[in-house]
Structure formats: structure tokens, C-alpha cells
Amino acid sequence: MSNENMGSMETLVVATLGATAGRRTMAMLAIDPLLLAERGETVSRAAFAMALNVALFHDLLGRVPSGAAYVADTVARGGTILFDHGALRSIRFAEGATGALPGGEDAFTRIFLPLGYEMAAIYPLDRLKMTGRAYRHIDLPEAIPQFFLSELHVDRFDAEFGAAAHRIFDSSRDPLDDCARAVLARYAAREAVQIGEAIAALPVILSAFDRQHKPPAFDDYQLLLSRSNEAAWIATEGNGFNHATDRVPDVATLADRLKAEDRPMKERLEISASGRVRQTAFRADSVERLFADGELRRVPGSFYEFISRDVDPETGRLDLAFDTGNATGIFAMTSALAGASR
Template identity: 25%
Template sequence: METSINQEFEDILNALFVPYYERVPDVQKISKAMINEGMIQSQNDIVNDHIAFRTLGVSNLGIRSFEKIFLKHGYIKKDYYHFEAKKLDAFWYAPPSPKFPRIFMSELKVDHLSNKAQNIIAKYTRNIDLDPVDLLDLDNSKEIGEFFYKPLWQLPTIQDYNYLLAESEYAAWVIYNRYYLNHYTISVHNLPPTYNTIESFNSFLESIGIVLNNSGGKIKTSKDGLLKQSSTVAEMITATFADGETMKIPGSYVEFAERLPLPNANINSSYINDKDRRDGFESANADKIFESTYNEQTKKIIR
């Protein structure tokens, strides 16, 4: 039974990752360079630390809806995070098996936006009068995989997108990209010794032309010093809006995480078990990682 459940979730992850891989050229560029450098033999050798999703906090959507998919497949809801300035809440979810990535799920507090921004979001979401996840067969991996890219609301007009962009870049990202996979995360500490620190891996990334998010510094470090993260600047995609106009907007990106051993970990051997490494997330790190899709970062990419 457990083998069947594991296979179902692997199918769900594949359904998520294939379009993401095709849409985010940095994923392919980094993977190919890692293979050429001898770090890995194939993309499958990369350990995925976590994946992340963005949601809207409105009726029948948001975390309370979206999390059902993952709770059904054995994930455990963990710590809560709040981002006051960005008007966001978030939770992370521990996987049922170490072979699967953690999940980081955030939600925009729509009722904290201006009335006009709330009305714009309501224009697109008000007709969702049932929780769409409740309509899914959560045992059907194909159906769930397709759901991630299902258009739950109409494409926004460029005017509505730009208004949201001016008030909440997170809101603008979600109103266009919906439940698209926001990022996946390469587990740096699982790489060969020459590259298994965030500092050395960042140097490798920049040597192949990858632009890193430098909000709060290129390396975001937790207060305890045991979680280090960095990320690329989001890829710019050509978005076609409801009125037919097109514009370059931020898509998805790639993150990198190094989880250092806990103070009481057994480090007398060359292998350190994941349970002996720092788990969870850090709100200050995540706050700056969010900005991988923000204009202040994406303007660094030549369009």
C-alpha cells in the first residue's frame, strides 16, 4: 500500500516538474553544468530540498484548500510564518518519506490590501463558489497533476495586473501564474565536497552566468546559522493578457539550500543523516527569497 502511495506522489511531482523544467531555462542550464562539472550524472541525482507554492487568501482558495492535496498524501503541517510587510502567511509541510521534498506554502492576506486591489482579485475569483480541491479525486495522480495548471479564473487584463503589481508584486504573480510551481530547491549539502557549501555553489552558479537574488545579500542565513539559502532571479516570460496585450513578467526561479548539522549531531563520519541537520525554515530568509520575482531583482536580467 505504501509503495502505491509513494508512486502516486512521485507521479504528482513529475506532473509538476516537467512543465516547470521546460518553462524555466535556468533549471536546465544549471543541471547540464552540474553534469559537465561531474557533480551529478543526471538530473535525477539532485536532491530536492523543497518546493513552494503561492496562493490567494479568498473563499474556497488559499492554504486551507490547497494543502488538502498534500495532507492526503501523508504530509504533516508544521510551523507557521507571518510576513507583515508583504501581507503573507505561510506554513511548511514535512514529507511522509525523506525521498520527497518539503513543501512551503504561502498565502496572500487579500483583505489587508486596498479596496481597489481586493475588488480586482474578487473580479477574477468570486465565481469560485466551491473549493476546487474538493472536486478532485485525490487518489488520481493524473487529475491532481492537471489541476496545478488548470485555469481556475480568467486571465487578468494588463491594466489589472499592473495595478496589483504596484501594490503587491506577490498578488500580481499569483493572479497571472495561479498555482504554477514557484520554485524547486537544490539541496547543496548533498553535493560532492568541492561544491557542498552555499558559498562554493554560488560561485559555481555565477561562473556559468546565473544571476542571483541579492535582496538581503546573496546568501540568506538563519539566526542560528544552520540554514543558508540563495536563489536565482526569476525567469522573465512573455505573458499574454486577457486584452491580447503582451508583456514580459516574472515567472519561476530556482532556490538552493544548505542545511548544516545540528549542534549535537554525530559528525564523526563522512555521512550526516538528514535528521541530524537543521530542519524547517526561517522567516527572515523566506522574506528575501520571495523577492526573487520582484522587479527590483528581475530588472537585473537583460530583457
């Protein structure tokens, strides 16, 4: 396909991922025709947000072989993936920033809000000493993936944990450059963003969804792990996508089929208090990560999730909410009770 025939979103994706990977990833996903149809010299916030999500989905599949195998099987069966939401984790100290990064969710609200997202709900995850927040796109809430952004509250742990957390996360850098900040500022001001500016900014903004701190000391990792699987996960994986989620018509039937295929499934479904939101997931794939002592060790990586959503009878619209109990259960997919192994 020539550049003249490409829509704005495809242009961004191809410029970021390359023609082959970009078009292959887009073909995996059920993308709203309105987003595909946009053309012109400028790029809307919705098209930019969707291009970012396509690139994040591609990155997640590259790190999660179980998810990549499921997606390949789905495509081979003639299906596509309806990308419901992605999840990421952050660190919140009682005061100040996280190294050079803004503290906790602030590192990402500076991206989400200019791109047209708004906070839809807060989900206290008290058992995990975390808070989750859902960010939903204003323009196309059912078509553009949501973000489930959680932050871990270091001050809810003991002083020894806090000291280890500072030793790990104080080395965080801020990946956003002046170009990316300028594009986000223009979107925030509802000003036009030229296609060339958007192409330059997207890879930089994409790089924010990664680990920004130096490899942790193994002793510090183990200390965090002894109190919080989630903190230990952030120590090795940083702000990378924790999981990406496929919205499917009947997650229970799908889960039964995947278990029968001996896929690495969660044992039981998570069902929201309303009964309208049902979730399950693959267990996290393990990955090799470098520690400060120069040793590579295997730790839990990211995973792939499935969700079914029913219509809310009060609104007549799809129930896009999350559920504290569901989220807490899904978070267990990255548990590492046995610690890292070589």
C-alpha cells in the same frame, strides 16, 4: 524497460510524462531507493507524493530555462539533484472561497494531507502581507520534497486592491474531478489505492498546480503590482510552482561558482537565524503571458533555488526548517517593479 520491471513510482511518472521525459526527469533526481523499490498492484501515499513531485519538477524546468540549464550542467558533471522543496502561492480573501477554489491554502491541504504531509511550521511573512506554512512528509521527511505554501491576505490591503483581486480571482475554477477526489479520500482513510486509479488521478492533481483563473485585465494587474509584487505574480502565474530547490552541500561555494559563470544569481545569501539553513537563487526568468485585452506581455515567471541544511545538534537530524527572513528575501526574486512589458 518493460512495464513489469517498473516500480510503482516510475509507472506513475511514465504514465503522466511519457517514457522519455519521465525517465529523463527521474534520472536527474536523487530518489530514495525505498521509493524506487515499491512494486505491486497498489500505490503507497509516499510513492504517489514522490511521483507528483517528479512531475512538478519537470514542469518547473520547462518554464525556467536558467534552472533547466543548471540541471543539465549538473547532470553532465555526473551529479544529481536532491529536490529539497517546492514553493507555491495562493490567495486568501477575508471570507469565502477563491472563485470555485477553496480559499488560500485550503486548495492544497486537501491534497497534501491525504498524501501523507503534515504542517511542520508557520512562518509569518508580515512585510509581504502573507503567511507561509511548511508541509513535510510523515513517512520520509528527508527524502520526499517539502512544500512551502504561502497565502496572500487580501484583507490586509486597501479596498481598491480587494476589488481588483476579486475581478481577477473570482473566475478561478476547481480542477479536481471526482476521480481525483476519490483517490485522495482513499489515501486519507489509509485505504489501498490501485495503480490504475493512481494513474488516472495523478494528472488531474498535477493540474491543480497551475493558474485556475482567466487572464487578468492589465489595469487590474498593474493595480495589484503597485501594492504587491507577489499578488501580481499570482495574477499571471496562479498556483504554479513559484520555485523548486536543490539541496546542496555548500551553497556559498556553489553561488560563487555560478556567479563566476555569469548565471543570473541573487546578490547575497539568505542565512537563517539559527545559521543552519542557507539559501540563494537565480532571478526569475521572464515569460510571456496573455492578458484579457488579448495582448501578450512579458512578466516575471518562476525561478530555481539552492539551499544548504546543517544537522540540528539538539536532534541529531537534518534541520528541515525554513526561516521567515530567508523566505522574504527569496520571494524578491519575482519582483516586477517595472511592470509588464510587451
